[in-house]
Amino acid sequence: MVGQINLRPFRRKHDGVLIYLRLDEWPTDVPLPAEPAVVETGDGPFMPYWRLVFEPEQTVEVVVGWFKFSCSLDETVIWHQNEMERCGWVRDTTRGFKDETSAGMNFQHPQTGVKVEMSFRWWRHLHHTTVMIRRVVKHPWPPADELGAGAPELPLPHEAGISE
Amino acid sequence: MKDSLSAGARLSTAPLIIALAGIVAMAMVAYHQLVRLDVGVAHAPRVVTARLAPGTEGLLQQTAEHLSKMQGGDSIGGFPGFEPPGDDEKYRRKIKDRDYNPQDVNDWVKEINNFLRQITNKNRGLTLEVILQRQGLNRGQIDSFINTLRDTQATAAGMEGHGVSEATAKTLEALMKVLGVSTW
Numbered sequence: 026m027v028g029q030i031n032l033r034p035f036r037r038k039h040d041g042v043l044i045y046l047r048l049d050e051w052p053t054d055v056p057l058p059a060e061p062a063v064v065e066t067g068d069g070p071f072m073p074y075w076r077l078v079f080e081p082e083q084t085v086e087v088v089v090g091w092f093k094f095s096c097s098l099d100e101t102v103i104w105h106q107n108e109m110e111r112c113g114w115v116r117d118t119t120r121g122f123k124d125e126t127s128a129g130m131n132f133q134h135p136q137t138g139v140k141v142e143m144s145f146r147w148w149r150h151l152h153h154t155t156v157m158i159r160r161v162v163k164h165p166w167p168p169a170d171e172l173g174a175g176a177p178e179l180p181l182p183h184e185a186g187i188s189e
Numbered sequence: 190m191k192d193s194l195s196a197g198a199r200l201s202t203a204p205l206i207i208a209l210a211g212i213v214a215m216a217m218v219a220y221h222q223l224v225r226l227d228v229g230v231a232h233a234p235r236v237v238t239a240r241l242a243p244g245t246e247g248l249l250q251q252t253a254e255h256l257s258k259m260q261g262g263d264s265i266g267g268f269p270g271f272e273p274p275g276d277d278e279k280y281r282r283k284i285k286d287r288d289y290n291p292q293d294v295n296d297w298v299k300e301i302n303n304f305l306r307q308i309t310n311k312n313r314g315l316t317l318e319v320i321l322q323r324q325g326l327n328r329g330q331i332d333s334f335i336n337t338l339r340d341t342q343a344t345a346a347g348m349e350g351h352g353v354s355e356a357t358a359k360t361l362e363a364l365m366k367v368l369g370v371s372t373w
Contacts, residue, residue, distance in 0.1 A: 036350055039359050043346065067288040074347050078373070087373050089343045122329035122336070126263050129336040144340050148261050150285040157340050161373045 041078040055160050056108040064091040064155050086162040093155045098147040101154040102128050241323050242311035252304040255297050256337045266334030291352025298345050298357050305364040316369030
């Protein structure tokens with residue numbers, strides 16, 4: 026049993042951990058308006074989260090946020106598209122959709138390879154638009170820089186003259 | 190005399206040669222037409238007539254209906270959206286005003302898992318994208334359906350432990366992988 030301490034709480038999952046984020050911890054490379062409002066369901070606010078998934082060949086890092094905007098679907102889509110492109114993201118035009126009440130857009134950053142997927146929906150009874158944002162980074166395991174020939178192999182304790 | 194005979198013979202064989210040449214030419218044309226026809230048949234694009242297993246359309250429709258519950262009752266992928274009963278104001282608010290809680294999400298995702306499991310069992314080896322293509326959805330409708338499924342998975346993951354059970358969230362992710370839908 027681990028007692029309550031000052032470390033950040035996390036939720037264990039079958040394949041990793043999940044950590045809820047404060048709004049000021051949202052990834053700075055994915056633009057949000059000055060005062061973003063998180064979506065609320067009947068249970069309260071849906072706080073952004075950071076999920077780390079440990080797979081044998083990679084570690085997947087997913088940040089999910091769900092935000093609402095008091096403007097139309099078109100205005101919200103255009104704002105995000107413009108801001109993402111201003112930050113250097115490139116839209117994948119082979120994917121995505123747009124209809125009367127919803128839209129989807131995919132982006133990738135040419136420098137970092139990070140991917141972002143956005144789902145928009147107009148809530149006609151609530152008169153606002155929501156956007157669910159998923160930012161995904163895949164880190165190969167083991168890390169590429171540890172596989173290089175330049176990294177010296179550490180000696181085993183008995184080779185280094187250390188008695189076990 | 191000899192010359193006149195040979196000239197006469199040449200005159201009499203000339204029509205024969207022309208006729209023979211004509212027959213050969215017609216035969217060649219006919220042969221080429223046959224070859225072209227044969228080649229054409231051999232390389233004609235196949236019309237894909239692959240069908241989905243019986244009952245798949247209904248299961249896709251039910252999946253879309255349950256996905257719709259978390260999206261204000263909107264149509265998903267061109268399938269009809271979910272319409273709450275008119276006399277049940279609480280349920281109407283739950284759907285139209287996004288007033289649901291994690292327990293509702295757990296119940297709806299369990300139903301989605303049930304439909305997806307049947308779809309995978311009936312259409313073994315097919316990805317969800319191929320299934321939706323064969324169902325006749327266009328590119329935008331397929332993206333809409335798959336995006337909404339991914340939104341639902343991300344919502345369930347965020348509510349896991351707060352009303353959404355680990356088993357429910359884990360099963361959805363496993364079924365999505367079987368159907369070739371990346372969870373990230």
